[in-house]
Amino acid sequence: MGFAVLHVGGAFLASFAFGLLVLAIGAWEKQSVEKRRLQEMAISLGVPVTSLESEEVVPKAIQYSSARHSGELLRNRFADLCGIVRTSWGYLAHFAQVVAIGLVGWQMYDSGSENAVLMWSVPALAFFFWLTSVMFSFACLLVTGRYPGEPKASRAALAAFIEQRDIASNGSSRPLTAAWDA
Numbered sequence: 505m506g507f508a509v510l511h512v513g514g515a516f517l518a519s520f521a522f523g524l525l526v527l528a529i530g531a532w533e534k535q536s537v538e539k540r541r542l543q544e545m546a547i548s549l550g551v552p553v554t555s556l557e558s559e560e561v562v563p564k565a566i567q568y569s570s571a572r573h574s575g576e577l578l579r580n581r582f583a584d585l586c587g588i589v590r591t592s593w594g595y596l597a598h599f600a601q602v603v604a605i606g607l608v609g610w611q612m613y614d615s616g617s618e619n620a621v622l623m624w625s626v627p628a629l630a631f632f633f634w635l636t637s638v639m640f641s642f643a644c645l646l647v648t649g650r651y652p653g654e655p656k657a658s659r660a661a662l663a664a665f666i667e668q669r670d671i672a673s674n675g676s677s678r679p680l681t682a683a684w685d686a
Contacts, residue, residue: 508618544572545565545572569662605626
């Protein structure tokens with residue numbers, strides 16, 4: 505019985521630690537993508553990265569970002585599709601882990617605590633799903649030149665930036681409405 509507690513506790517602790525590691529890697533990836541995107545923009549506009557927020561460069565930066573991450577480009581549509589697939593894969597991973605916990609728990613209840621060693625399948629599943637997600641992301645990067653979902657995130661950030669800039673310049677705080685509601 506003591507080993508069963510160690511197996512279950514160890515597997516949950518390993519899953520938790522792996523989850524924290526994946527979150528840290530995800531934050532680093534997001535920061536790296538943003539840095540790469542700003543560097544590409546600065547090189548394309550012929551200005552240093554530090555001057556991208558200056559008032560004379562902002563309109564060119566908005567135009568560049570709008571054209572580069574346009575939803576009309578096939579590679580951007582494919583990268584957005586890859587983002588949807590990767591997100592769905594993440595949900596499937598969580599579902600598979602919950603099912604594995606349930607099945608192992610049922611096996612432990614039904615057949616005895618010697619099946620507790622099977623709880624290590626949960627961190628193994630997490631690692632498998634994460635590794636395939638990373639490989640898929642790199643494949644998407646190689647094919648499209650974008651990370652999965654990067655164009656969609658960039659368009660959303662650009663829209664939010666333009667809205668914030670409009671609010672700051674006009675002093676209005678009107679809510680976002682659809683064109684037919686205005």
